[in-house]
Amino acid sequence: MPDPAPSGIRLDQAxxxxxxxxVLDGLRLSLSERRIGILGRNGSGKTTLLxxxxxxxxxxxxxxxxxxxxxxxDRKAALGNLGILFQNPDHQILFxxxxxxxxxxxxxxxxxxxxxxxxxxxxxAGEGRSHWAQAPVSTLSQGQRHYLCLLxxxxxxxxxxxxxxxxxxxxxxxQARLSRRLAALPQRLVTITHDPAxxxxxxxxxxxxxxxxxxxxxxxxxxxxxxxxxxxIGACDADADLAG
Amino acid sequence: xxxxxxxxxxxxxxxxxxxxxxxLALATSGLFMLDRPLWLAAAALAAAGLYASAGxxxxxxxxxxxxxxxxxxxxxxxWHLWTGAWQAGGVILLRMATAVALANFVTMTTRxxxxxxxxxxxxxxxxxxxxxxxxxxxAMALVIRFIPVMLERMEQITQSWRARSPRSPRWRVxxxxxxxxxxxxxxxxxxxxxxxxxx
Amino acid sequence: MERNxxxxxxxxxxxxxxxxxxxxxxxxGVPITAQSLGIMLCGTVLGARRGALAVLxxxxxxxxxxxxxxGGRGGLGVFxxxxxxxxxxxxxxxxxxxxxxxxxxxxxxxxxxxxxVIGGIGVLYVxxxxxxxxxxxxxxxxxxxxxxxxxxxxxxxxxxxxxVTQSLARxxxxxxxxxx
Ligand SMILES: Nc1ncnc2c1ncn2[C@@H]1O[C@H](COP(=O)(O)OP(=O)(O)OP(=O)(O)O)[C@@H](O)[C@H]1O
Ligand SMILES: [Mg+2]
Numbered sequence: 173m174p175d176p177a178p179s180g181i182r183l184d185q186a187x188x189x190x191x192x193x194x195v196l197d198g199l200r201l202s203l204s205e206r207r208i209g210i211l212g213r214n215g216s217g218k219t220t221l222l223x224x225x226x227x228x229x230x231x232x233x234x235x236x237x238x239x240x241x242x243x244x245x246d247r248k249a250a251l252g253n254l255g256i257l258f259q260n261p262d263h264q265i266l267f268x269x270x271x272x273x274x275x276x277x278x279x280x281x282x283x284x285x286x287x288x289x290x291x292x293x294x295x296x297a298g299e300g301r302s303h304w305a306q307a308p309v310s311t312l313s314q315g316q317r318h319y320l321c322l323l324x325x326x327x328x329x330x331x332x333x334x335x336x337x338x339x340x341x342x343x344x345x346x347q348a349r350l351s352r353r354l355a356a357l358p359q360r361l362v363t364i365t366h367d368p369a370x371x372x373x374x375x376x377x378x379x380x381x382x383x384x385x386x387x388x389x390x391x392x393x394x395x396x397x398x399x400x401x402x403x404x405i406g407a408c409d410a411d412a413d414l415a416g
Numbered sequence: 417x418x419x420x421x422x423x424x425x426x427x428x429x430x431x432x433x434x435x436x437x438x439x440l441a442l443a444t445s446g447l448f449m450l451d452r453p454l455w456l457a458a459a460a461l462a463a464a465g466l467y468a469s470a471g472x473x474x475x476x477x478x479x480x481x482x483x484x485x486x487x488x489x490x491x492x493x494x495w496h497l498w499t500g501a502w503q504a505g506g507v508i509l510l511r512m513a514t515a516v517a518l519a520n521f522v523t524m525t526t527r528x529x530x531x532x533x534x535x536x537x538x539x540x541x542x543x544x545x546x547x548x549x550x551x552x553x554x555a556m557a558l559v560i561r562f563i564p565v566m567l568e569r570m571e572q573i574t575q576s577w578r579a580r581s582p583r584s585p586r587w588r589v590x591x592x593x594x595x596x597x598x599x600x601x602x603x604x605x606x607x608x609x610x611x612x613x614x615x
Numbered sequence: 616m617e618r619n620x621x622x623x624x625x626x627x628x629x630x631x632x633x634x635x636x637x638x639x640x641x642x643x644g645v646p647i648t649a650q651s652l653g654i655m656l657c658g659t660v661l662g663a664r665r666g667a668l669a670v671l672x673x674x675x676x677x678x679x680x681x682x683x684x685x686g687g688r689g690g691l692g693v694f695x696x697x698x699x700x701x702x703x704x705x706x707x708x709x710x711x712x713x714x715x716x717x718x719x720x721x722x723x724x725x726x727x728x729x730x731x732v733i734g735g736i737g738v739l740y741v742x743x744x745x746x747x748x749x750x751x752x753x754x755x756x757x758x759x760x761x762x763x764x765x766x767x768x769x770x771x772x773x774x775x776x777x778x779v780t781q782s783l784a785r786x787x788x789x790x791x792x793x794x795x
Binding site: 418421484495524526566605609 | 616617618620621622623624625626627628629631632633635636649652656660672673675676678679680681682683686688689690691692693694695696697750751752753757761775778779782783786787790
């Protein structure tokens with residue numbers, strides 16, 4: 173059956189092996205909702221799925237397309253289609269100062285350096301953080317670096333933003349501000365989180381388990397099942413401890 | 417990051433980096449062509465005058481930068497005295513100290529960003545062998561970004577070792593540190609790819 | 616492509632860090648700077664071309680004014696000083712070390728140690744001692760006397776380079792670009 177005008181994120185039997193192990197196992201997905209959440213235990217393959225969608229790794233088998241383009245092969249298209257916020261900001265930041273880090277993405281999209289820097293300064297001014305411009309990134313706190321990474325992604329205005337645990341390591345007011353900020357974005361967001369409550373407003377939630385989809389549906393359906401299972405496993409371990 | 421640029425701003429800070437480097441190249445070649453002690457002494461005096469024109473604090477910082485030369489000056493001075501070639505020894509020592517002092521003067525009066533821009537301009541011809549100025553700029557930024565990251569990690573590795581061992585890790589930090597450099601490189605490559613690659 | 620660039624940059628940073636870390640008490644209270652170990656590792660891990668490029672990148676930043684040479688030295692002055700031969704020899708040493716590493720069929724650790732002795736000591740000393748002879752106006756033999764003071768430390772470093780490379784080969788076989 174021929175595909176009608178491909179849109180959104182599509183995975184067709186996508187399999188990823190890392191270090192000889194199958195980490196994602198023949199995933200078939202078609203994601204077009206605006207707010208998508210991914211849940212799963214540590215090591216279930218969430219980050220790997222995001223890297224696959226972002227085109228940072230290629231599937232060992234199967235196919236991935238985003239808005240009709242292969243994100244691994246067609247990097248030019250991927251740059252406008254996808255932005256990704258890494259789980260650890262230190263893995264994302266490439267430049268010694270805040271302004272260089274912010275300007276880089278725009279330069280990559282074809283803007284002259286001078287204009288890119290000007291836009292970075294505007295953005296910082298809008299965030300009330302003009303004093304960050306020349307600051308060495310090594311003087312920012314972990315939470316601030318995370319925020320910087322998000323700003324760098326937003327500057328490139330991708331159609332879809334992939335967020336790998338965006339709230340980890342942030343204090344409560346910063347979390348609240350960030351989630352308001354994210355909620356207001358017009359883009360499609362795919363968010364990995366360990367906090368089911370953060371996904372109550374999502375359009376669709378995927379529950380990943382050992383590289384496969386355990387459950388996929390609206391939050392009202394997936395979240396209670398996920399919570400129940402996590403509580404069951406948590407209780408089991410406690411019992412095992414007592415017994416052992 | 418800490419640089420060798422002097423925080424005391426003097427007149428030479430306002431000269432363009434390219435001009436200073438041009439003068440330095442000329443002066444250094446000149447020094448290596450002179451071989452009369454008197455001429456070299458004059459050159460050394462001129463260099464000292466350059467530092468003096470900048471004031472005491474700057475001159476002191478300049479002297480401190482010459483400190484690594486002392487052991488060589490002493491050893492070579494004594495050696496030439498002993499072999500009786502004190503004139504040849506004087507020529508060599510004066511020439512070297514002056515050349516180093518002049519080069520340091522340029523470093524002390526040029527901001528890192530200007531110097532990096534100049535290095536990149538000088539490296540432009542290398543584009544024909546595949547080293548684009550953009551890639552060089554990116555590589556230099558990456559090094560400056562990752563030095564503090566790696567230093568901090570060395571510290572962490574040492575601390576987490578100490579937390580579990582009565583002895584200091586000594587050379588054993590080398591393996592995790594090098595491993596971390598390799599992993600950082602892989603992750604930075606991915607981060608670079610996520611934002612359009614090295615082009 | 617990206618991986619080449621980032622490996623070169625990260626190893627340039629590693630050379631700097633190994634020179635800045637105040638005292639890696641390498642063996643029994645002998646504090647030696649590990650900077651030349653960084654040069655050896657560039658060759659044994661990255662191979663000839665990338666290793667030499669990493670060292671050149673490091674030197675470009677030193678010339679630009681960063682105090683990244685061991686003892687916090689840097690700037691243009693060091694290129695006019697008596698150790699300039701060592702600086703010129705650094706990229707060549709990394710290249711030769713990497714070249715040997717890429718070609719020998721010895722086991723990884725042994726190959727890395729031997730390549731470091733030949734490239735990181737033999738080749739480097741030729742440049743370093745030659746440079747001192749020129750700059751200080753002494754004969755190469757006399758300069759060699761000065762240079763030999765570092766030989767015991769450098770032999771320890773070559774052994775360490777072999778051990779570290781061996782461990783890396785075990786833990787990240789795919790990252791050992793010299794043997795890829
Ligand atoms: N480079 C790698 N080489 C080998 N195995 C890997 C590699 N990266 C990840 N894995 C394995 O793949 C599996 C999935 O990893 P992934 O990072 O996607 O998990 P995750 O769901 O994001 O976990 P977490 O909640 O801890 O972030 C894990 O079992 C991990 O050990
Ligand atoms: Mg993860």
